[in-house]
Amino acid sequence: MKKIYLGAVMITASAMLGTTFNTNAYADRKEYTGNYTIDDRRSGYTYMTKESKAIQDDDFENPAMIWVEDGEQLWSEVQGDAGKSCQSCHSDAGKSMEGVGAAYPKFDRKTKKLKNLEQQINTCRTQRMQAAPWKYESSELLQMTMYVRHQSRGMPVNVSIDDEAAPFFAKGKSFYYQRRGALDMACKHCHEDHAGKRARANLLTQGQINGFPTYRFKWQKPGSVHRRFRGCNKNIRSQPLKYGADDYVNLELYVAWRGRGLPVETPSVRN
Numbered sequence: 001m002k003k004i005y006l007g008a009v010m011i012t013a014s015a016m017l018g019t020t021f022n023t024n025a026y027a028d029r030k031e032y033t034g035n036y037t038i039d040d041r042r043s044g045y046t047y048m049t050k051e052s053k054a055i056q057d058d059d060f061e062n063p064a065m066i067w068v069e070d071g072e073q074l075w076s077e078v079q080g081d082a083g084k085s086c087q088s089c090h091s092d093a094g095k096s097m098e099g100v101g102a103a104y105p106k107f108d109r110k111t112k113k114l115k116n117l118e119q120q121i122n123t124c125r126t127q128r129m130q131a132a133p134w135k136y137e138s139s140e141l142l143q144m145t146m147y148v149r150h151q152s153r154g155m156p157v158n159v160s161i162d163d164e165a166a167p168f169f170a171k172g173k174s175f176y177y178q179r180r181g182a183l184d185m186a187c188k189h190c191h192e193d194h195a196g197k198r199a200r201a202n203l204l205t206q207g208q209i210n211g212f213p214t215y216r217f218k219w220q221k222p223g224s225v226h227r228r229f230r231g232c233n234k235n236i237r238s239q240p241l242k243y244g245a246d247d248y249v250n251l252e253l254y255v256a257w258r259g260r261g262l263p264v265e266t267p268s269v270r271n
Contacts, residue, residue, distance in 0.1 A: 038261040044205045044270055047196070052217075056269045064146065064215035064267030067139075067222050071147025074140060080131025086144070089128060093151055101149035102157055102264050105253045107164040114168040114249050118145050118224065136243035142222050146213050149266035156263060157210050159256045172254030175247055181238030187251075190232075203271075207232075208259040209252065211268025218271065225252055 036043040045053065055061045076087045090096040104117040115123070121144050122133035134141035161169040176187045190199065191207035198204065212225040219227075226248050230240035241248055 036262065041208065041259055041262055042195075042206050043208050043210055043259070043262050043265065045211070045265060045268065047203055047205045048271070052269060052271065056265070062215070062267060062269060064213075064222050064269060067143045067146045067213075067215075068150050068267055070139070071143035071145075071150075074144050075147060080125065080129035082128065082130040084129045086124065086129075089124075093147065097148050097151035099152050099155055099158075101152040101266065102155045103159060105168075105249055105256065106160060107168070109164070112164075113246070114165065114253060116244075116249050116252055117148060119244060119249070121145060121148070137224060137227060142213055142224065145224070146222060146267050149213070149264060152264040153266060154263050156261045157256055157259050159253055159260065161253065161257050165253065168250045169253055169257065171247070172250035172252070175251045176254055181233065181236035183236040183238075185236040187232065187255075206258070207255065208262060209255050210259045210262040211265035211270065213266065214268045214270050216270050222267065225255075 036045045045056065048056075055063075059065050072093075074086070075093055076085050078085045078088075086093070101117055104120065105114050107113075108115040108120075108123075118136065118141055121141065125131040126133055134144070159165075179186045187207065190204050194204050195206045196204065209225045209228075212228070213222045214228075215222045224243070226243045226245075229248050229251060230243075233240040
């Protein structure tokens with residue numbers, strides 16, 4: 001049965017209708033574990049106001065739970081010419097997907113390329129389900145990515161940078177430190193040199209991605225980490241790359257490694 005997100009409307013509706021809602025409806029959801037700060041690594045959560053933290057921490061108030069729940073519905077929905085759903089191969093996502101989202105991006109031995117979670121989902125769709133791939137930032141791809149990542153909530157980010165992944169990691173690191181754009185800036189200038197300081201009204205963080213896809217109040221919806229990368233490129237007057245570009249996937253691996261050990265927070269909320 002489809003769970004319905006009620007959020008802030010729940011209180012108003014309850015008062016008007018005299019209805020008692022089950023506030024433990026999400027009691028089976030995975031709880032956060034682990035620390036938001038490990039050594040010198042800080043999740044973006046630690047930079048948020050107590051009010052924003054409270055929204056993320058309460059699954060009834062967290063607006064991103066709508067997308068997680070829609071992803072749960074998609075999981076068992078048969079699509080494509082093969083007559084399969086995600087559930088057909090992977091059964092219970094709570095078991096089969098536990099820890100999966102925490103390990104991406106990862107090296108794909110078949111294609112000999114680095115692949116992130118969104119790309120792996122579309123590989124399953126095209127090769128196993130014989131269904132059309134979902135477009136980046138489409139509701140469906142965000143919903144499924146968030147649902148799969150949610151199964152790892154509280155688990156430590158644990159990407160591999162060894163062996164076959166090493167060259168891609170090196171490229172991602174190079175991208176992070178390379179100056180670009182009209183402002184002649186690199187990722188490190190904001191997220192390493194000036195984390196915790198303000199750029200006008202914006203509080204700069206370490207740029208950790210353990211909560212992505214994340215719901216940003218600025219966007220009024222969730223977005224992928226590649227949407228955030230593109231936004232950063234625009235901020236420094238640099239031409240953004242295409243969603244799913246190799247350079248962005250490499251960068252995603254490097255930045256994920258920078259947040260190694262931090263808990264997966266999906267679905268997180270950010271300003």
